[in-house]
Amino acid sequence: MQTPESLNLPSFYANPDRSVAVLNYNEHFITSIFDLVNSPELAGFVKLFLDEQRDRTPDAADPKTTFDLVTPDVYLATIKAVLTDRVDAFDRFKPAEILASIEDLYSYYRTYLRVATMTVTQNDVVTSEFMTIDQRFNDLVIRLYRTIEEKLQGHPNHVYRQVSAGSSACVLLRRLAWNMPAGYEGLKDIRFISRLMLRPPMMLHTKSNKRKGTFTATKVNPMKNFTGTEDDWFCYPAKIGESLAYLYFHRDYLASGLALANLFQLADSTEVAAHKPDLVLLFGTPGVESDTDHENGHYFYDAANDIYVGQVPYNDQTTYFGYMKKMCLTLHNLHMIAQKHLPIHGSMVKITFANGQTKTVVFFGDSGAGKSESIEALQEVADDQIVSMETIFDDMGSFTLKGQDLYAQGTETGAFVRLDDLSSEVAFNNMDRGIYMNPEQKNARVIIPANTWPRVVAHHHIDMWVYANNYDDAVGIHRFDDQQTAEETFVAGKRKALGTTDEVGMSTTFFANPFGPVQEQAATQPIIDAVFDRLFADGVYVGEIYTHLGNNKSQDKLNESARELLAVLLDL
Template identity: 40%
Template structure:
């Protein structure tokens, strides 16, 4: 099938190799490959004289075979193995590893035997490339409800474990997310069709919530990428319960594209995104899940935070938690990463609580925070040169040759991000004002509320927005949709922050200022380091 597909592609493109193969059919090439697994090149003619028109073009045949092998390796190749509830996770892991390794070796042997026979000599340099599959999935069907509305979602195969072969590189049809997710007031599941054979479900943890992510096979590459960003849920986590969040990614219908629905009767928050080329981007996977999580949080009196938070252990033994709020491209993560680099003489350890989205909540009349993701989905350009490639064995890359190229890197552990972390410093990330101040402080709570709620930033092109824009509370993933409820939460939590004399300010990353994209976050980080070390002295 792959051979026929590739030859048709080359013929449609009038490739120079196929122009030399006039009179050569697909079955002839296929038959020649089968014989080359057993016989030397010069013996094939005797076994099947009909192959002479192909065999006479030995050099072209070799070049075609190498290009066909490269074509195969550029395809997304996923393996699927049916697991069993009675087996342990270790058994699933062994099955995935053994099957994947055996198939990889089989493909390598196939390639080497055929190409060496065409070439007429042995290879003296052997490369053990990931030639079999990019990822292998252990799947198991699962049923979570008898409710008629959810009938079509029962007994779909659920991912139990994933094995990937790095480097894992995804080339998607889109490279940017645009627009907001909007609420609808009728359950999309009453109107859309689900072909169970075309979907695979990934059960994950978004913060403390369980999410079932139904992924259409056309978007399966984004499902694999979830394994680097969120904590997978084990079968024991959801065996006897319904999900908190339900996301169907890749439906045929467009009526409910980029919408969510609250099924308060079943206490399930549902998100839907259509199967269009514009939605073939990981941002639609990640941000819908976070929107559902944030809407759920607001409804349960917790405040979603679009920003970054780190736990800092200083060499003098003091511990501080810093939160930087800001929308996409504001420079929050870049500033905290710069702090890690320039503060190495003072900082013993820095651990990420959240890199993009977290939650504030009230406990014992104080403000605490926890994270949602164990990984970070970041722009390649925003990382130190070469950093992502140093982590190539753990990273998942998206369109590395394009503008807004992204990478997902594991940055924390689930047990750590869901702990109750106190808030010691809170800043708004300002990327558009060119000032050497580094940090200013809000003595007046009303000034702070105005800046944080206004959510100004200069859009860097990470979304469809351009120029100086505003987004309520710098968070279009929940607070914008439920502004009235969120307003009350923000006012209440900021009052508590000021009651406990928590430092609240604005940090100037200058990330959008021409020529300051690198040293802007560094200068801000220096001021932040001075503040932290002074406070902890």
């Protein structure tokens, strides 16, 4: 797992290959700038920085006269000389050169995802003050930087920027005993995240920016191949819909692990202690030899313990957050199918109109079909006819049929959205809460909070269910006259791929959902039949909206479809 260039101290881990750093406050909490400048943690990180500078510096540069090419000892000795105002501080290097390098070192450190950790047992003081403790370290780092900077430039700064200098996030960890079946003992010592503090907006960069393939079943419980330890693994206990999930991940996947906080409700310690989960995910662990695909993820149903276990391998491709999210949803959806609930790949909004009416609409379709875009277009054309739109779920939910009643629930408390799909209003209103993934690249994403868990899992009535059709050239919306045609359209799952996965051109996916229904088609089909029977018996509007995204991405045509949708909703 660990690359040769990584720094691995008890109190500080840094992996340049993944731009991840972990600070362990339990092992060493630095209390002054002089402790910091004399610390092994800083010395180790300076070495990483200088190694990278050497790789970038032309061979002609002289290591004796170029400050970025000196040894870590000389580098730190020079910094200490500047701090203590020694007369020989600038004998070898000019202040401007030292300052330029210090700026580069400071910027290099801040390119890392820097996560501070504290492990607690029953220490209520630490529990209540963990953010204050972390803020002290952040203040210390920025004070050291500014002290050196102002001494080198010879005057105080005119402008101060209060950036996240020390850490990007801080997590409070606990060791919790849960109802662990035989075979899961390897997870015993791995600590759970019990509280989490983020400093958004967070700009994260991963080595991959697109998801490939689908997750497949394995015949062997991935626990048999798990070798993680408490030093390099964490667990995010999540409530995915009403499923309890223990999501274990390697520390090099902290970008994905922290992003979970904006997507799934963090389970309380009381909901974990002594409780067996419905789902277990091992993210960053190898599969077994019998698996045919070692580059993607797998799932296993542990029938003896009624646990769905997911496994995603450690490689560059799986650094894309879509792997974390979609494996979580696949496990949840498999659990839903087993309980006779119908997983829905789509977005659900509850719309309040100016005339006092409320309508709940579900937009259905695979990735890139135009679900989010249709909601944005509806908001754009509504003017003052819509008072509010509440997101019940952004990507995945479920329909449940109990007797004669049909209701919908969501899974996520947040949204994982392409930046290109967001209106400027939504983007800017949520900027200060967002976790941004590769914002400068194609398929850039943001994870933003959307709703509370109690609202997401409440039982919601369904007024309209529309298929997002991005391939036909028609405009507007269309209501299916007969149940068979409607069901065939939804089950076929046609779309024109837009590059958010490795698919191109026209494709079909069973029930537009490669995260559970595709894997369990035989078990899903009877549930689909029963749901469509109920919808048509109740006279619910079942139709399709033409989004045009697979053809010319014309905003005018999508807005025209949204206007027709608005008129139909007001007339329902």
